[in-house]
Amino acid sequence: MRFGIEFEENVFGKIFDVLKQNEGKELKIDYLLKICLSNGITSSDYLFLVLQELSSRKVIESSKGIVKIGNIPQEAIESAKEKVIERVRRIRKIFITPLEIAKFYQCPRRLWLEKITLSKQEKEKVGKVWDGEAVHLAVKLMIDNMQNEKDENFLISKAAEEALKKYEGMVQIEKKVLEDFLRKFLELIKEENFVSVYSERTLESLREGIIGSVDVIGFKENEIVPIEIKYAAFKGRIKKEHLLQVIGESVLVSNYFRKEVKYSYVIYFQTNSLVKIDLNENLLRQFFKLKKQMQRFYSTGRIPPKSKLPNYVKRVCQGCHVKRACDNIEILRRMIRKI
Structure with missing residues (x-):
C-alpha cells in the first residue's frame, strides 16, 4: 500500500534512451511496450505521457498502433520530462497491490497491521513460506535463461539448484520435486505457443491506482x-x-499493454494443478468494489475487525505473521471492558 506517486526520475531517462535508440524508425506500439518492460519501466502511463508531449511538438507521430519516431532534440526531452513530472506529481491516490486486496478480503485487520501500523511480522524460519519463495525464484531463473540455454535438462537442474541454494536451511522441498514442476511449466510454455515470456515484472497503473x-x-x-x-x-x-489477486494482476497487464486480457492461469505447486480463469466484467466489478471498500475502511482510522470468513482461525490465523499483535489487541480490549 502506498500513498501517492513514488517514482525515480531515471525512469524517464530509460524512456528517452529507448526512443533515442529508435530515432527514424516506425515501431508497433506492442513492440515498444515490450522494450519498455524489458528495461524495467514499471508503468506504460509514463511512456504515453511522454509520447503525448513529444507528439505536440511533431517529434512523434502515431497512427493505428504504429509509432513513428523522429529526431528528438535535447530541448524537447527536457521540456517533455519537466511537464510529465509536473503532471504525475499532482496525482493523489492510494496505490494498492492485488495481493493486498486479497489479504483485505481474508482479514482486514491482518492487512492493517502489516501495512498501516507496520507491526513486526514473525515468519517461520523453515517451511512453506520459504518453499514458495524457492519455487518462484526457480521459475524466474529458468525463464530468464531460456534464450541462452538450449539444454532443457541443464536449464531446469541449474534453476532448481540455485533457488534451493539461496534458501538452504530454510526449505523442505526436494530438488527432484522442484525440477518436475519446472519441467511441466516449460511444457505449458510450449503448449501455449508463447512467443515470449517474462517473469516477476512489477507493473503500475497510475489510472487505476x-x-x-x-x-x-x-x-x-x-x-x-x-x-x-x-x-x-x-x-x-x-x-x-486467489481469484481477486489474479484479477488485479490481469488489470495491471491489460493497462500496461492497452489490450484486453481474456484469461489468466493459476498454477498450484503442491498438486501440479493448472486453473484457467476467464476474465469478465462481473469479476472486474467485484475487484474494484472491494478496492473502494478497502480504501474507505482504512480512512476511518479505526482498528479493523478480524476475519469473518468461515473457519477463519484455521484458514487465516494459523499462518498469520502478525498474529501476536492481533492477539494483543484482543487482550487489551478485554482488559478495557473489565475496567
Missing part, C-alpha cells in the same frame, strides 16, 4: 496471458482471495 508484481507474463501473437504461481494445493475450487 494499482501496483504489483506479476509472476509470469506470456505473449502469444494476439494475446497476453498472466500466470500466477501458488505454492498451495488446489482442492477443486479456487479460493476467492
Whole structure:
C-alpha cells in the first residue's frame, strides 16, 4: 500500500534512451511496450505521457498502433520530462497491490497491521513460506535463461539448484520435486505457443491506482496471458482471495499493454494443478468494489475487525505473521471492558 506517486526520475531517462535508440524508425506500439518492460519501466502511463508531449511538438507521430519516431532534440526531452513530472506529481491516490486486496478480503485487520501500523511480522524460519519463495525464484531463473540455454535438462537442474541454494536451511522441498514442476511449466510454455515470456515484472497503473508484481507474463501473437504461481494445493475450487489477486494482476497487464486480457492461469505447486480463469466484467466489478471498500475502511482510522470468513482461525490465523499483535489487541480490549 502506498500513498501517492513514488517514482525515480531515471525512469524517464530509460524512456528517452529507448526512443533515442529508435530515432527514424516506425515501431508497433506492442513492440515498444515490450522494450519498455524489458528495461524495467514499471508503468506504460509514463511512456504515453511522454509520447503525448513529444507528439505536440511533431517529434512523434502515431497512427493505428504504429509509432513513428523522429529526431528528438535535447530541448524537447527536457521540456517533455519537466511537464510529465509536473503532471504525475499532482496525482493523489492510494496505490494498492492485488495481493493486498486479497489479504483485505481474508482479514482486514491482518492487512492493517502489516501495512498501516507496520507491526513486526514473525515468519517461520523453515517451511512453506520459504518453499514458495524457492519455487518462484526457480521459475524466474529458468525463464530468464531460456534464450541462452538450449539444454532443457541443464536449464531446469541449474534453476532448481540455485533457488534451493539461496534458501538452504530454510526449505523442505526436494530438488527432484522442484525440477518436475519446472519441467511441466516449460511444457505449458510450449503448449501455449508463447512467443515470449517474462517473469516477476512489477507493473503500475497510475489510472487505476494499482501496483504489483506479476509472476509470469506470456505473449502469444494476439494475446497476453498472466500466470500466477501458488505454492498451495488446489482442492477443486479456487479460493476467492486467489481469484481477486489474479484479477488485479490481469488489470495491471491489460493497462500496461492497452489490450484486453481474456484469461489468466493459476498454477498450484503442491498438486501440479493448472486453473484457467476467464476474465469478465462481473469479476472486474467485484475487484474494484472491494478496492473502494478497502480504501474507505482504512480512512476511518479505526482498528479493523478480524476475519469473518468461515473457519477463519484455521484458514487465516494459523499462518498469520502478525498474529501476536492481533492477539494483543484482543487482550487489551478485554482488559478495557473489565475496567
